[in-house]
Amino acid sequence: MSPATRRRMRNRIGRGLTFEKVWATIERNAEEARERYAEWEARWQKEVEQRQKEAEERKKEAAEREAQRQKEAAEREAQRQKEAEQRKKETDEQEAKWQKEAEERKKKADEQQSNLALEMHYLDMQIGGLHNSFGEMAEFMIAPAMVDLFDSLGYYTSEDLTCNKIIRDEKGHILTEVDLLLGNAYYLFAIEIKTSLGKKDIEHHRKRLEIIRKHINRVGDRRKIRGGLAIAVMKEKGRKAILDAGFYPIEPSGIKMKTDLPEGFVPREF
DSSP states (O other): OOHHHHHHHHHHHHTTOOHHHHHHHHHHHHHHHHHHHHHHHHHHHHHHHHHHHHHHHHHHHHHHHHHHHHHHHHHHHHHHHHHHHHHHHHHHHHHHHHHHHHHHHHHHHHHHHHHHHHHHHHHHHHHHHHHHHHHHHIIIIIHHHHHHHHHHTTOOOTTEEEEEEEEEOTTSOEEEEEEEEEEOSSEEEEEEEESSOOTTHHHHHHHHHHHHHHHHHHTTOOOEEEEEEEESSOOHHHHHHHHHTTOEEEEEETTEEEOOOOTTOOOOOO
16 A cells, blocks of 8 residues: 555544445445456457457458459450460461462462473474574575685685584583584684574674684694674674674675675684
């Protein structure tokens, strides 16, 4: 008991209070305190239970929200998977379509290639026949006229005359060929026969004569080589180009062949 309490008790006792009254008062006060504590504890317990209940409700709500979120996520994933499968299906179908179209294009291209190869074969046969025709023309028509032409120029080439001359290397590979080759003891004349003069015919003939030069060197033939281009339809521009290259421009003149050479013309020799 605190000093202040004892003083209050002495004062009260001094005013006619007995110890029993005082003790009764103390017990009453204690009982009231216990009652207030019990009320407070009850309220606190109630509040704790209320907070626990609210916490349980919040936990339940959170669990429901999480379950809903997972459900929505699963639905979105299922939808995404479905869309992905749909896109894959569409992609596979498109790829299959492209593959089929590619195969059809390849098949068509192969057919076209086959047709082209067949056409080229027929064309080669036709060109071969045309070449043979030119060869026969050179042999039976142009060759005698060409001999007469070069004889008139003082070369007398009838000693060495070959139509469709093929030049081969030591292994038998074709190096070049020329429509008409004629000559004498000192010169060889390589004549190419064309219906018209193409852009590269002169250059091709120059290369042809270089090959012939190397070939006859290997076999010990030292004759000089000169070239000529016999053109069925000769134009003035073509004639000038042939002359500038140092070749004989040759063209038909009735049943004969002629070459119009300017004064001072010097043929190129290989």
